[in-house]
Amino acid sequence: MDQFIQQFLTGLSIGSILLLVAIGLSIIYGAMGIINLAHGEFVMLGAYTAWFLQVQFGMGLLTSLVPIFILVAAFGWLIERFVLSFLNNRPLDTILATWGVGIMLQQAVRLTAGGELRYVKMPEILSNSADVLGVQISLYRIFLLAASLVLFAATWLLMNRTTVGMKLRAIIQDRSVAASFGVNARRIYGLTFAYGAGLAGLAGALVSPLKSVSPEMGTGYVIDAFMVVVLGGVQSLVGTVASAFVLGELSGVIAFLQNDTVAKATVLLAIVVLIRFRPQGMFATRVRA
Template sequence: MRAAGKRFAGGRSHGDSRVDQFIEQIITGLSIGSILLLVAMGLSIIYGSMGIINLAHGEFVMLGAYTAWLLQSHFGLGLLASLVPIFIVVAAVGWIIERYVLSLLNNRPLDTILATWGVGIMLQQSVRLMVGSELRYVQMPPSLSDSTDVLGFSVSSYRVFLFFVAIALFAVTWLLMNRTTVGMKLRAIMQDRSVAASFGINAKRVYALTFAYGAGLAGLAGALVSPLKSVSPDMGTGYVVDAFMVVVLGGVQSLAGTVASAFFLGELSGAIAFLQNDTVAKAIVLLAIVVLIRFRPEGLFATRVRT
């Protein structure tokens, strides 16, 4: 992904041109990083808090995009007006899956991986059967379809909007996890489930709400990126790979690490793509993560928990 336009100026020196290119790549990296953060945040909560490797996360992203398309094409709702209903719909799907599938597989990580993989395939095929495999398109909000000036560069207003939405969702999620009763109960369960249960904390209920919230965030991510990419049943496959890279690099129990790694990978991908191309950028980024995890398996921002 490239930044939306460059600054037009005549007679600039070679040094000024390099500075312009550097600033442009920073903006490009922030744009890529905000999308990575939107997709990875829900996975970070589910993986870090519940220990579930959710291979259906990409399908939650896909469901959010299709829900945005459905509300826009059949009910006339614009994207911005659809965000709350989209979150509720995808969160409800996530709650049902956790309550009636994953909760039956406690302490069986391999079975959980297979179950989420199977759920993902079922969701993909269900969408194909109901609406077909044709590409769908979601209209960008008219108020955000123009460009805005950022440090003298013409940048898509919608990409700026995505950046601030990603930061706002992180702030809301951090407050939910660290300043609410549900977050306190979840942290207690993570540290010692049996002790938490002795204090009357219903682990199944907290896990169901956590999984639903993570799924809802994935649905929002899918809806928000749908104007930038055509909507298809398999659109989530690529996103889930990127999301796992972000979460593993940031540390599975560190929400702040997810933010840092998303923007770090965004800047790295943007810089390499500028010098080579998107395919080379993804390959080099994946190789760098593999090497880093080899020497630091807990990620860059591991959270220390008292035992």
């Protein structure tokens, strides 16, 4: 029984990390329809910002979360304003452009911050482990789970309960009609992209105490993030959450019973099969065509 609870909590933890990384993409790719291959690099930028604030100003991870969000979001806004906004409705060019941006970011970080792995300190109060239902689990992992759910709730509220969210949804449904009602599509797109980028940055900062920080760290995360969003259903936020936790539990269990190599392969295979028979993903939002 203990082992079962342990494994269940592990799955939740893996899922929460997937959710953290995927939630920004779920806005940018899911809602705005931009295939952003630089998403992983936004995650990486967040981790490096955390490292930079820690080394330069001695800021702890928790206090630097807000500045990290603002900095990476501002950077995302610049990318949207000066690169992507010129590529509206040109998905192939967008893929190439974001890929190029990603490579440039990697090399820029390598040139400025150096190529070696960087260290981000775990907050002191969260560095122990706690007893949950009779099993030991890291406090920091519990914190990540909570953080991912809070960010999800904030995003859901933003999309569904604010005017910005309503305008965004209007633009997604029909840009020209929304524009004729006086919605400034350009501005909303910029803000939304910035928000998604900021979330990615937060994800990078939050996972950095458990993982390593290097210029290439984003490459792995971007794949995970796309897997989660595609499996969950591209336009569904709830789908993203469900799919993150399903993938987390699945890979956790398979990794426990077999090993991580098998888990990775099986999970990918399962996604391919599912997409073959249900291309819209687990949760499809109905959109009037």
